[in-house]
Amino acid sequence: MSVEEIGSVLSERFGDAIIEFVAAGLHPHAVVAAGRWHEVATFLRDDPRMGFNMLRSVSGVDRQAQNELEAVYDLIAMAPPEGSREGFWAARHALAVKVRTERANPHIPSVADVWPTADWHEREAYDLLGIVFDGHPDPVEDEAGRHPRRILCPDDWQGHALRKDYVFPEAYGGIPGRSEIDASKPVK
Amino acid sequence: MVEEPTRNGLLYNRFDDGVMVTSVDWLLNWARESSIWPVTFGIACCAIEMMATGASRFDIDRFGAGAFRPTPRQADLMIVAGTVTYKMASRIRRLYNQMPDPKYVMAMGACTIGGGPYARHGYHVVKGVEMVVPVDVYVPGCPPRPEALLEGLMRLQDRIRMQTIARRGPAPEKTDI
Numbered sequence: 001m002s003v004e005e006i007g008s009v010l011s012e013r014f015g016d017a018i019i020e021f022v023a024a025g026l027h028p029h030a031v032v033a034a035g036r037w038h039e040v041a042t043f044l045r046d047d048p049r050m051g052f053n054m055l056r057s058v059s060g061v062d063r064q065a066q067n068e069l070e071a072v073y074d075l076i077a078m079a080p081p082e083g084s085r086e087g088f089w090a091a092r093h094a095l096a097v098k099v100r101t102e103r104a105n106p107h108i109p110s111v112a113d114v115w116p117t118a119d120w121h122e123r124e125a126y127d128l129l130g131i132v133f134d135g136h137p138d139p140v141e142d143e144a145g146r147h148p149r150r151i152l153c154p155d156d157w158q159g160h161a162l163r164k165d166y167v168f169p170e171a172y173g174g175i176p177g178r179s180e181i182d183a184s185k186p187v188k
Numbered sequence: 189m190v191e192e193p194t195r196n197g198l199l200y201n202r203f204d205d206g207v208m209v210t211s212v213d214w215l216l217n218w219a220r221e222s223s224i225w226p227v228t229f230g231i232a233c234c235a236i237e238m239m240a241t242g243a244s245r246f247d248i249d250r251f252g253a254g255a256f257r258p259t260p261r262q263a264d265l266m267i268v269a270g271t272v273t274y275k276m277a278s279r280i281r282r283l284y285n286q287m288p289d290p291k292y293v294m295a296m297g298a299c300t301i302g303g304g305p306y307a308r309h310g311y312h313v314v315k316g317v318e319m320v321v322p323v324d325v326y327v328p329g330c331p332p333r334p335e336a337l338l339e340g341l342m343r344l345q346d347r348i349r350m351q352t353i354a355r356r357g358p359a360p361e362k363t364d365i
């Protein structure tokens with residue numbers, strides 16, 4: 001199936017949950033509303049025409065100008081069509097899905113039950129950008145609410161490190177993170 | 189006539205040509221500097237260069253320092269080879285505390301000296317291992333060549349040669365680890 005056909009199938013099935021579909025360019029993607037993302041994800045994996053059985057990665061994007069956080073899911077449908085001799089790793093088609101959410105209170109449904117890859121990738125997106133994935137299989141409950149467990153930084157780290165407005169901590173565990181000299185230099 | 193007991197030291201005139209200066213300091217320092225046993229502490233890329241130094245071409249063992257110990261309790265030297273993160277910093281401190289005196293620390297590579305390439309934007313990098321353990325020798329490079337690491341070892345040997353048992357060092361601070 002070509003990307004345009006995938007786009008038309010999705011729009012027909014989900015209507016306005018697909019906010020936008022870009023078929024041209026290097027990174028054809030669909031922009032899906034966060035509220036119905038889990039439903040769309042299950043359809044993308046299970047429908048025989050789609051068959052997106054592998055999630056390559058989940059990337060988090062901090063779109064500070066539009067005041068939103070975005071998660072980009074790179075999907076690929078593996079397994080060759082019937083009668084092909086190319087083997088399991090032949091890709092039939094690939095698509096990206098972008099899910100956007102507001103920066104102040106970012107929540108996106110977790111798709112770790114649809115594609116197991118999403119488990120650790122969502123933990124990283126939470127750790128470094130603060131996107132809370134609801135329904136994640138490894139949650140932690142604290143004053144910030146119910147969120148996936150951090151994966152890179154220690155569990156008591158303050159803040160989300162790759163946000164564009166992130167400021168280094170003064171110190172962590174008694175070790176200084178920032179010196180006065182450093183803080184007075186202009187940030188390039 | 190009773191012969192006066194000799195006042196010369198035990199080793200006086202035992203060796204030809206008066207070559208050796210036989211003070212206890214010299215002997216102890218020579219023994220210590222020729223058998224610096226490092227603890228295997230490769231954290232990141234500098235560990236590869238440390239392994240290369242331990243291998244045959246550059247051979248740290250000809251300095252007596254080739255006996256890398258897996259446990260800090262049997263080691264003299266901690267070569268911190270690699271980027272130190274906040275998560276790792278508490279473990280480094282714990283292992284340093286477990287080393288018996290006299291102990292030395294070598295900061296290998298740019299990351300351990302001042303944060304290295306991560307100094308400006310690394311959110312999880314400790315900007316220099318000197319914030320965690322006291323450092324004796326700094327070996328710059330990213331990564332330093334094995335020859336540079338061997339030079340660092342030789343500078344450490346110089347430092348050991350300067351030690352004397354006439355004065356005690358400061359008492360080690362009490363820690364609960």
